[in-house]
Amino acid sequence: MSPKLTDSRKEHRSLQILEAAKRVFVEKGYGGVTLKDIVEEAGMSRGWIYLYFQNKEEIFEALLDLQDLQHERYLDELIKSSVSVWEVVVTTISQQFGMLDSSPGAGLMPAFYEYFLIGWRDEKRRELIMKRYEKGIARFATLLQMGVERGEFSPDKNIMDVSKLIASYQEGIMTHSITVGTDNANTRMQVDSLVEYLKSLLHLKSVNVPDDGRR
């Protein structure tokens, strides 16, 4: 019989587990983590954790879903508070790489790459990768489409293709920055070049960039 908990308490518990799991995955990557590590970090009994998640994979997936949700909320807020779609685009790109400076080891990213790049041989994992890829590409394409509709961008290329190009480029900068460090990869220069490249792909019309003091 499952313990009697209100929904909000359940959600709170579940978040506590995910936060503990995140700390462990950040520290050890994906492969090196056991359910026992998560149990210990969360400070709950194994039984409690089983009420919410069956295994490490489920916890990691839930953590990725949570991060997606947080990112979507962040994006919604950013769209409301920005003067242009271009500003939103530049801010989200900078924010992603800013994480490299603020959290040594790049937070959850190495565990993420481990999970997917090693997991691609597993059919179920492959499906999850595919879904995440498509969702990410579509999300950025929707943002770019908003810019087209507002008359900010007039790209020659298909919007989905632009989204795929930028996703690859970001991914490459991210993996190189993690593996050789931001100094060796010259990450700052790379991110600036990525933004310049995107600008040229979009044929940016009215340049409303953050901090340029114009409206």
Place this chain on the structure above:
Amino acid sequence: MSPKLTDSRKEHRSLQILEAAKRVFVEKGYGGVTLKDIVEEAGMSRGWIYLYFQNKEEIFEALLDLQDLQHERYLDELIKSSVSVWEVVVTTISQQFGMLDSSPGAGLMPAFYEYFLIGWRDEKRRELIMKRYEKGIARFATLLQMGVERGEFSPDKNIMDVSKLIASYQEGIMTHSITVGTDNANTRMQVDSLVEYLKSLLHLKSVNVPDDGRR
């Protein structure tokens, strides 16, 4: 006492082991392979293999060195047979991605990513990553510099920075193509865009592209 073998026989043996190891790494990735798998695939005794390599990591490193050597020979030949440095650049980029079509599963690449992206937490492995990164960046920069000296390119950016940018972009296209497949990633379009981007970074002067019929 080690068996009496001439140097060329030794090299032949060593190559046999590396070829067998390659087949196993291509099939199973890095983590999933044991020394036993390599021993069985090579059809030699474990003792024989220990004369050449102490462990799986040494075999993998030797395999990467061999691939580097083969790539350098290929590049030298290509430089001799091409009409322009730009032709060499385009051919090497296409060749890298062509592998995605010819070998399903992208050959040794997944094992390579596994080895380095998981291994970056290990200090020794980190050093090896760094060396390989620097070598690869320098090799491509040398090629670009040759184009500058021959008057083909006149980039605004530093040649090393251009090399780092293209390396990231290639890496991203490669990882996405492996994880979601070349159709979903639209790899052909991505590689064409990468070449266009590089062209704009280099401010290509005389356009000697392969198959354009001009000299």
